[in-house]
Amino acid sequence: xxxxxxxxxxxxxxxxxxxxxxxxxxxxxxxSIQPSQRLTEIQRVKNAFTNAIDxxxxxxxxxxxxxxxxxxxxxxxxxxxxxxxxxxxxITDLIRSELVTAEYAVSTTMREIAxxxxxxxxxxxxxxxxxxxDIERRLLKQLLGKRREDVEHLTEKVAVIARxxxxxxxxxxxxxFVKGLATDAGGRTSHTAIVARSLGIPAVVAxxxxxxxxxxxxxxxxDGNRGIVIxxxxxxxxxxxxxxxxxxxxxxxxxxxxxxxxxxxxDGTKITLLGNIEFPDEAEIVLQKGGEGIGLYRxxxxxxxxxxEPTEQDHYEAxxxxxSVFKNRPVVIRTMDLGADKFxxxxxFAPEPNPFLGLRSIRFCLQNLVLFKTxxxxxxxxxxxxxxxxxxxxxxxxxxxxxxxxxxxxVMEDLDEESTPYNRDIKIGIMIETPSAALTAFTLARDIDxxxxxxxxxxxxxxxxxxxxxxxxxxxSAADPAxxxxxxxxxxxxxxxxxxxxxxxxMASEPEFIMLLLGLGVRTISITSPMIxxxxxxIRSVTxxxxxxxxxxxxTMNSERQISSYxxxxxRKILPEAF
Amino acid sequence: xxxxxxxxxxxxxxxxxxxxxxxxxGLHMRPAMQFVDVASRFVSDITVSNNENxxxxxSIMQMSMLAASCGTRLKIKAEGPDAQEALNVLRELVEDKHxxxxxxxxxxxx
Numbered sequence: 001x002x003x004x005x006x007x008x009x010x011x012x013x014x015x016x017x018x019x020x021x022x023x024x025x026x027x028x029x030x031x032s033i034q035p036s037q038r039l040t041e042i043q044r045v046k047n048a049f050t051n052a053i054d055x056x057x058x059x060x061x062x063x064x065x066x067x068x069x070x071x072x073x074x075x076x077x078x079x080x081x082x083x084x085x086x087x088x089x090x091i092t093d094l095i096r097s098e099l100v101t102a103e104y105a106v107s108t109t110m111r112e113i114a115x116x117x118x119x120x121x122x123x124x125x126x127x128x129x130x131x132x133x134d135i136e137r138r139l140l141k142q143l144l145g146k147r148r149e150d151v152e153h154l155t156e157k158v159a160v161i162a163r164x165x166x167x168x169x170x171x172x173x174x175x176x177f178v179k180g181l182a183t184d185a186g187g188r189t190s191h192t193a194i195v196a197r198s199l200g201i202p203a204v205v206a207x208x209x210x211x212x213x214x215x216x217x218x219x220x221x222x223d224g225n226r227g228i229v230i231x232x233x234x235x236x237x238x239x240x241x242x243x244x245x246x247x248x249x250x251x252x253x254x255x256x257x258x259x260x261x262x263x264x265x266x267d268g269t270k271i272t273l274l275g276n277i278e279f280p281d282e283a284e285i286v287l288q289k290g291g292e293g294i295g296l297y298r299x300x301x302x303x304x305x306x307x308x309e310p311t312e313q314d315h316y317e318a319x320x321x322x323x324s325v326f327k328n329r330p331v332v333i334r335t336m337d338l339g340a341d342k343f344x345x346x347x348x349f350a351p352e353p354n355p356f357l358g359l360r361s362i363r364f365c366l367q368n369l370v371l372f373k374t375x376x377x378x379x380x381x382x383x384x385x386x387x388x389x390x391x392x393x394x395x396x397x398x399x400x401x402x403x404x405x406x407x408x409x410x411v412m413e414d415l416d417e418e419s420t421p422y423n424r425d426i427k428i429g430i431m432i433e434t435p436s437a438a439l440t441a442f443t444l445a446r447d448i449d450x451x452x453x454x455x456x457x458x459x460x461x462x463x464x465x466x467x468x469x470x471x472x473x474x475x476x477s478a479a480d481p482a483x484x485x486x487x488x489x490x491x492x493x494x495x496x497x498x499x500x501x502x503x504x505x506x507m508a509s510e511p512e513f514i515m516l517l518l519g520l521g522v523r524t525i526s527i528t529s530p531m532i533x534x535x536x537x538x539i540r541s542v543t544x545x546x547x548x549x550x551x552x553x554x555x556t557m558n559s560e561r562q563i564s565s566y567x568x569x570x571x572r573k574i575l576p577e578a579f
Numbered sequence: 580x581x582x583x584x585x586x587x588x589x590x591x592x593x594x595x596x597x598x599x600x601x602x603x604x605g606l607h608m609r610p611a612m613q614f615v616d617v618a619s620r621f622v623s624d625i626t627v628s629n630n631e632n633x634x635x636x637x638s639i640m641q642m643s644m645l646a647a648s649c650g651t652r653l654k655i656k657a658e659g660p661d662a663q664e665a666l667n668v669l670r671e672l673v674e675d676k677h678x679x680x681x682x683x684x685x686x687x688x689x
Contacts, residue, residue: 084639124605125648
């Protein structure tokens, strides 16, 4: 039994067998297997070689004769390596003698060969190590790709363990069987955390070396309430956790009872509580939890869970499914917000040196108009099915916003020409998630119907902190006075211009921030569905008078630490059982 | 060229020769590939050694790991029915054709 402490990012308890997913971008940790698994792992290596040869042969055949030359030579060399019986034997021998996984055997063997090259004095020859790394990645891609397919075709409940999970990986999850997530890297707002919360499964991140101490198939307890992961727990621990889980579920059930009750403060101020979703089938969960609509419909999964770009019909069907659940309640569809991921980085461009400040999100859309218009066309077409709004992410200046609106008008004209019906008065909004947008909110508000504050990116860009980097993630805090001042500016400017405003980042789903946000003037909150009952409970326990006084007090404070502890204390007084 | 004829039957001829790498860039990936391709055409077992290691002449992994630079001398050993022919063709590839690549001299005049 081994106990690891990390950061709890999604509540709940899961006790399940582990499924470990490695990534070809990271060093593959040494992972042991049972003697009985030897033949399976050896067969996996053989299949990986066969499939890699097939893939490479196809790539080679597709090469234009004219551009051939050098690349053809490289492919030819790689093919010789893949057909080299000595190489394959070296790898399978390692599995046989050391009892390690196919991934580890491939990776160590290839790296051993590569390091042999880098030691050679002759520069021309030592550069060949790059070829060996290429071949390693090619083989790992086959092995890991198969693993990822395994996650899509699960037949028993598992906890997924990984170094880090990317949107591409999580988009393919079979939600029925993935019962918990735990990763070495990540923070409260990492992709893993967001996905886990939206699926309502427990997750713990920042576990540092979990993937190195766990072996696929080990039983693992993921405690998403306390941030603990227990590998191979003993019988007594399992029993304790089963008991604890029953209590936890009972409390959740109690919160579910307030589902039908409105989100109103004790002194009568109505707050609108909406849900954030990623997949259409989550819409139903938002309703079950008492959400009044969708305040943030992330559409990235459409681009990530398939090999080719989604068609207009793919978009339309996903939107229609969601909108039909909500009938006339609002559904805010956010246009594609990708960047710093496989879709924008490797499919289209050479990797950017600084993707978070690069061509992502609305910037990517404005440079890929066909892709952008395809999505807008589908959103407009779906707009007659219910109360659809459209929202543009990562706006950083007025020109960008006007350009996006202009393109939307363009697509409307296309629909007019096709005589396709759509809602001509569809509400158009933008995310406020860059400091530049927050500081110019007054100007932006004149030409737009609503704002939605995306606190995750706003905090990251304001404080210049990468939220996924464990070494600096403690600097990442929505309670920083700089962030709060920007948020207040946006709220005031929206109020002056008489436009709608909501908060849709993680900040709004953290109980201690609710009084502050209400006190600053927020009346619409969009959060992940599992958090809706708890946040509603808080809203129903406070008065606007309390909230206003919390906000006034906070605005006089100058340190993040002071603000955080003040907020925690204030919330604890109102609702002791939530903390 | 040194040559040694096996003393068993004709099927088990073993012979060896020593060659010198003549092309400027040495035995990098592409020449290693050519060597392996040629060696693989023969049924004889073919091994190649420098001072430290002896490797399988039909394995690109092992051949490229020899990392023989220009001027390195390699001992090629063949054992099998077509051993002699294999050595002739391989010697020709390394020393006469120098893998269709320039020698240091030719490289300078290019």
